Amino acid sequence: MRRFLIVVLVLLVVLVPAGWWFLGTPNGRHAQFVVGGALVNLGYRMQDHLEAYDFDEQHAHGGSMTPEEVWAEVLRQNRLAASVRRTFPRTHHHPLVALVVCMDARLDTNEITGDTRQYYYVIRTAGSVLEDKEAEMLELAVQNGVKVILLTTHSDCAAERAAADPQLQERYPTLVRAVHERGMRVRTLLARPFLADRIAKGELLVKQMDIDTHTEELAPK
Numbered sequence: 001m002r003r004f005l006i007v008v009l010v011l012l013v014v015l016v017p018a019g020w021w022f023l024g025t026p027n028g029r030h031a032q033f034v035v036g037g038a039l040v041n042l043g044y045r046m047q048d049h050l051e052a053y054d055f056d057e058q059h060a061h062g063g064s065m066t067p068e069e070v071w072a073e074v075l076r077q078n079r080l081a082a083s084v085r086r087t088f089p090r091t092h093h094h095p096l097v098a099l100v101v102c103m104d105a106r107l108d109t110n111e112i113t114g115d116t117r118q119y120y121y122v123i124r125t126a127g128s129v130l131e132d133k134e135a136e137m138l139e140l141a142v143q144n145g146v147k148v149i150l151l152t153t154h155s156d157c158a159a160e161r162a163a164a165d166p167q168l169q170e171r172y173p174t175l176v177r178a179v180h181e182r183g184m185r186v187r188t189l190l191a192r193p194f195l196a197d198r199i200a201k202g203e204l205l206v207k208q209m210d211i212d213t214h215t216e217e218l219a220p221k
């Protein structure tokens with residue numbers, strides 16, 4: 001027993017400093033990054049199926065939270081997240097990718113890319129349609145170092161459904177018009193001289209992909 005304790009003690013004395021040293025090496029930092037990502041994903045997977053903890057679980061059972069209760073919950077979650085962030089400050093990344101995604105709640109940009117925290121500029125719009133201000137924002141993002149613009153659409157898009165439904169067309173004319181203009185707005189974006197120049201020089205890549213809403217997998221359009 002005593003010999004066993006000595007062995008454990010010696011191992012601890014050797015392994016703890018060695019582990020500490022390893023974490024500071026390039027490989028160690030890479031390992032921390034990968035393990036951190038895996039743990040983030042593990043957390044999502046543990047939570048995903050827990051319907052009882054859905055934001056408005058009562059909704060599923062015919063009940064409903066009042067708007068004030070929803071807002072109170074948003075603030076509560078925010079305070080909790082901010083307190084964690086204060087405890088664990090993060091580095092300042094400079095995004096290399098700008099992502100345009102429909103506002104559909106089933107699409108989770110963290111899931112689509114693995115983790116979008118500060119690695120991506122994310123623009124969410126109704127029906128993935130770019131207005132002029134979003135186009136300008138994308139150009140600004142490229143000026144700030146973005147090298148890839150990823151323009152997405154997605155399956156089972158409510159905005160696209162509205163655009164194809166005569167009744168809804170009447171009710172949501174602006175949205176419907178925007179969806180019909182989506183392609184034209186992309187062409188306008190690509191024709192902006194600054195962006196066209198970057199594309200021509202091979203300094204900027206613009207990709208158009210479709211997201212499978214259920215698996216969140218990207219596929220070429």
Ligand SMILES: [Zn+2]
Binds near residue numbers: 104126159
């Ligand atoms: Zn949509």
